Amino acid sequence: MIVYVLGRIAATIPVMAVVGLVVFSLLYVLPGDPAALIAGDQANPEAIAHIRHGLGLDRPFLLRLTEWFWQILHGDLGTSIFTNLPVSTMIGQRLGPTLSLLAVTFVFAVIVAIPIGVVAAWRAGSWIDRAVMALNVIGFSVPAFILGYLLAYVFALQLGWFPVQGYTPLDQGFWSWLGHLVLPAVALGSLQIALIARVTRAAMLDILQQDYVRAARAKGLPESTILFVHVLKNASVPIATVVASGIAVLIGGAVVTETVFAIPGIGRLTVDAILRRDYPTIQGVVLLGSFACILINLLVDLLYPLLDPRIRR
Amino acid sequence: MSAASTPAPGIAAAPVASETQQPKSGLSRIVHRYPPLALGATLLAVLMAIAALAPLLGTVDPSVPSPINRTLPPSASFWFGTDMLGRDLYSRVIYGARVSLTVGLSVALLASLFGSIIGFVSGSVRWSDAFIMRVMDGLMAIPPVLLAIAFMTLTRASIANVILAIAIAETPSVARLVRATVLSLREQPYIDAAIVAGTPPAMIIWRHLLPNAVAPIAVQATYICAAAMIIEAVLSFIGAGIPSVIPSWGNIMADGRALWQVKPYIIFFPALFLSVTVLSVNLLGDGLRDALDPRATGTL
Numbered sequence: 244m245i246v247y248v249l250g251r252i253a254a255t256i257p258v259m260a261v262v263g264l265v266v267f268s269l270l271y272v273l274p275g276d277p278a279a280l281i282a283g284d285q286a287n288p289e290a291i292a293h294i295r296h297g298l299g300l301d302r303p304f305l306l307r308l309t310e311w312f313w314q315i316l317h318g319d320l321g322t323s324i325f326t327n328l329p330v331s332t333m334i335g336q337r338l339g340p341t342l343s344l345l346a347v348t349f350v351f352a353v354i355v356a357i358p359i360g361v362v363a364a365w366r367a368g369s370w371i372d373r374a375v376m377a378l379n380v381i382g383f384s385v386p387a388f389i390l391g392y393l394l395a396y397v398f399a400l401q402l403g404w405f406p407v408q409g410y411t412p413l414d415q416g417f418w419s420w421l422g423h424l425v426l427p428a429v430a431l432g433s434l435q436i437a438l439i440a441r442v443t444r445a446a447m448l449d450i451l452q453q454d455y456v457r458a459a460r461a462k463g464l465p466e467s468t469i470l471f472v473h474v475l476k477n478a479s480v481p482i483a484t485v486v487a488s489g490i491a492v493l494i495g496g497a498v499v500t501e502t503v504f505a506i507p508g509i510g511r512l513t514v515d516a517i518l519r520r521d522y523p524t525i526q527g528v529v530l531l532g533s534f535a536c537i538l539i540n541l542l543v544d545l546l547y548p549l550l551d552p553r554i555r556r
Numbered sequence: 557m558s559a560a561s562t563p564a565p566g567i568a569a570a571p572v573a574s575e576t577q578q579p580k581s582g583l584s585r586i587v588h589r590y591p592p593l594a595l596g597a598t599l600l601a602v603l604m605a606i607a608a609l610a611p612l613l614g615t616v617d618p619s620v621p622s623p624i625n626r627t628l629p630p631s632a633s634f635w636f637g638t639d640m641l642g643r644d645l646y647s648r649v650i651y652g653a654r655v656s657l658t659v660g661l662s663v664a665l666l667a668s669l670f671g672s673i674i675g676f677v678s679g680s681v682r683w684s685d686a687f688i689m690r691v692m693d694g695l696m697a698i699p700p701v702l703l704a705i706a707f708m709t710l711t712r713a714s715i716a717n718v719i720l721a722i723a724i725a726e727t728p729s730v731a732r733l734v735r736a737t738v739l740s741l742r743e744q745p746y747i748d749a750a751i752v753a754g755t756p757p758a759m760i761i762w763r764h765l766l767p768n769a770v771a772p773i774a775v776q777a778t779y780i781c782a783a784a785m786i787i788e789a790v791l792s793f794i795g796a797g798i799p800s801v802i803p804s805w806g807n808i809m810a811d812g813r814a815l816w817q818v819k820p821y822i823i824f825f826p827a828l829f830l831s832v833t834v835l836s837v838n839l840l841g842d843g844l845r846d847a848l849d850p851r852a853t854g855t856l
Contacts, residue, residue, distance in 0.1 A: 261694020265703075269710055277710045380592075380842065384835035386786045388793060388809075389827040396820055407817070495701030499790045502813075513705065517796045522709055529706045533698045540697075 244548065251544045255537050260312075262533045266526055267311055271304055281324065281520040297324050298522065320527035325519045330527035333512060340410045341508035343420065344497055348428040352435035353486065359436070360443025361470055367448060375440065382437030387496045391430035391503040398426060408505040427504045431496050435489050442485040446478035453477075479550045487543035494532045586847070593843020599836035603829075607653035615647035618803045627819050636825040639811050648803040649825050655804035656785050656833060659719055663784035664777040666723035671730020672773060676761055678731065679738025689735070692728040700725035701787055708796040718797050722787050726780045733776055737769045771848040778841030782834045789830055805830045 270277055278295035279286070292301075299307040314321065320330035363375040385393075399407040405426050411419045450456065451474060459469045501510030509528055516524040587594040606613065622642035630637045636645035678688040695703070700722070707721035741747060741764070750760050791797030792806025793813070800807055805826035812822030 257690045258693045258697050261691055262697050265694060265698065266706060269706055273707070273710045275711060280710065280712065380835065380838055384782070384838050385831045386789060386834070388790065389823075389831060392816060392820070392823055392827065396816075400817060491697075491699040495699035495790075498701060498705075499794060502794055513702075514794045517705060517709055517794060520709055522706075525706050525709050529698060529702045532702050536699060537697050 247548065248545060251541060255541050258537055259534060262537070263312060263315065263530065264308070266529050266533075267308055270298060270300065270522070277522065281522060283520070294324060297322070315530070320530065321523040323516075323521050323524045325516070325521040325524070330524050333524060334509060334527055334531060337507065337509045337512045339412060339508075340506050341497060341501070341510065343410075343413065344424055344427055344431065344501065344506060344508060345493060347421070347424045348432045348435070348493065348497075351428045352432040352439060355432070356436040356439035357443050357475070357482070360440040361447055361475060363440065363444045364447030364451060365466075365470055367444075372444075375444070379437045379441055382433045385433065386499075387431050387434060388499040388503045390433055391427060391500055394426045394430055395504065410504075410506045410508075423504075423506075427500050427506060430503070431493065431500045434492060434496065435486075438485055438489050438492075439482065443478065443482050446481040447474055450474045450477050477551075480547060483543050483546060483550060487540045490539045491536045494535065590843045590847050592839040593847055596836045596839030596841075596843055599832065600840060603653055603833050603836065604657060606650060607657050610647075610650045610654060613650055615650050616644050618643060618647040618651045619801060627815065627822075629819075630821055637819075637821045639808070639822055640815065641811075643803075645808065645822065645825060648808050649805070649829055651803045652805045652808060652826060653829065653833070655715065655798060655802060656788065656830065658715065659722070659788040660781040660785040660833075660837065662719045663722045663726060664781035666719065667726040667730055667780050667784075668773050668777045670723065670727040672734050672769070674727065674731040675734025676738060676765065679735040679742070680757065680761065680765075685735075688731075692731050695724070696728040696732070698725070700783070701790055704787055704791055705794075705796050708791060713797065713799045715798055715802070718788055718791060721791075722784045725787070726783065729780070730773065730776055733772055734769055737772055738765055741765055741768055775841055775845045775848065778837055778844060782837040782841065785830065785834055785837070 276291075278291050278298060278300055281298075282291045282294050295301050299310070311321075318331060320334070322328070323330055323333060326333065359375055363372045366372050395407055398404050406423050410423050413420045447470075456469060456474060459473055460466075464473075497508070498510035498513050500506075501508045502514055505511075509531075513525065513528050515521075516528070620643065622638070622644075625634070625638045625642040627640050628634050628638045628642075634644055634646065636649055638644055639648070674688060674692070678685050678692075703725040704718075704721040707724065708717065711717045711721075747760065747764060750764055755763075788797055788804065789806035789809070792800075792804050793810045795810065797806055798804040800810070808826040809823045812819065812826075816823050
């Protein structure tokens with residue numbers, strides 16, 4: 244058990260190192276002079292030289308790379324070339340709205356998707372199953388930001404049930420906070436629901452064929468107990484896997500969903516940084532987003548032995 | 557398989573009739589057995605025709621501004637309305653199909669090519685496997701949209717750079733798939749037989765491994781095509797994609813962003829076209845998966 248946990252944790256270290264290497268090397272490997280590009284078309288040579296120095300491009304690659312890794316290990320993500328603030332400070336200021344959006348989306352998606360998948364598997368081939376699978380294809384096909392505009396138009400502008408845009412922090416009232424996040428969470432969560440429901444259905448279908456399910460039915464257990472206790476518990480490993488792998492898409496989708504709903508989170512920070520070509524900030528956001536994905540996947544890896552004792556060995 | 561549960565005589569007769577005319581032409585059999593495949597392929601063909609024939613479909617120059625015709629709602633002369641520079645949205649959306657389809661198909665091709673090469677090397681050259689897969693794991697850990705944003709911030713906005721940025725983000729999934737396929741095929745006796753017979757490694761890959769890997773790669777490529785079209789639209793929408801002078805669906809929606817509450821039609825039409833295009837590619841992918849792997853039918 245200890246070996247498994249330590250092994251999993253050790254396996255994330257090279258992955259994080261590769262992520263860092265990729266994000267850092269982009270500065271050097273892409274054609275053209277990034278300093279000139281970031282400075283813009285009207286920049287004078289001094290400004291370009293200043294940016295080149297700021298990015299460390301005037302020093303050798305390997306030296307700069309080790310310095311940069313050393314900084315990251317100390318929690319220093321560099322300095323924004325636009326605001327001159329530490330990137331970690333800027334990200335810290337915007338973390339609240341983004342974490343709120345991700346948390347509400349995640350809870351919403353799991354609560355909706357798993358029962359849908361269970362019912363679809365239970366009544367496989369019925370009209371419910373086919374309706375769920377058809378909705379699934381649509382969930383895969385309509386991008387989150389388009390669904391966001393659609394929802395905002397219908398439920399905020401026309402019906403007035405929710406605020407159109409914006410965000411209020413949690414400490415200014417739970418309902419106001421949640422009210423601002425409902426539509427963004429539905430828009431961002433639709434793809435997650437499609438993913439999780441599809442895998443839940445497939446995993447449940449596999450397990451419903453097992454002999455112990457027939458035994459449970461023969462014993463006279465209520466169908467709901469069989470589905471949600473016996474079968475769902477055994478389907479939890481593939482479900483946890485797809486939930487974890489969906490986090491990357493969720494984080495990428497948050498950037499554009501925040502833009503649609505004018506949520507002042509990390510997505511807004513990223514879009515502003517793109518317009519100003521503030522590469523250190525982009526670097527910090529990409530690094531943080533990737534590390535979050537890696538850590539969540541690690542967490543799920545560590546959960547597996549709890550979900551399925553056979554993995555414990 | 558699905559009609560059997562319905563007792564209505566008209567419907568119950570259908571499968572029987574199809575069985576008696578079994579030696580049908582390939583096309584109508586595909587339509588009958590895999591409706592999503594047929595629907596997806598048809599929709600995609602229509603969209604490709606629209607993209608190819610854009611100049612003949614009653615369009616005007618999509619980038620010519622017309623200050624007196626700004627933000628007009630859809631009408632007989634401007635079918636989809638006009639944007640805030642007075643450009644005809646119908647023409648812009650129709651020409652936008654070219655950008656989306658070019659990006660989607662190019663990324664699918666490039667990612668399949670890069671991913672197959674990397675996957676074949678990783679799966680067949682043992683000493684390189686651990687190293688290559690750690691690099692792929694690292695690339696896969698970066699959310700694709702964020703990797704593409706980082707790439708685009710450091711290069712000039714162009715269609716080619718957008719294609720390359722998304723292709724790099726999508727390559728690891730193909731590499732992983734091809735490697736897994738190669739690893740499972742390597743255990744087959746006929747591969748051992750080929751090695752014993754002295755077949756050169758390149759020939760083993762070309763003649764024995766590639767044909768078996770084509771089906772999963774093709775399915776994966778369609779999903780990559782769909783993902784690439786969405787990522788392109790997202791990149792353009794937030795200002796990190798196609799140059800804003802080129803009418804792409806993402807750019808048209810970015811233009812309509814400020815006015816969406818009062819002029820929702822600016823965003824509506826490109827959004828509709830993008831969703832239908834992605835839907836058709838996804839249907840094609842689902843259909844291909846079922847058609848190429850009968851075991852998957854009903855379970856996924």
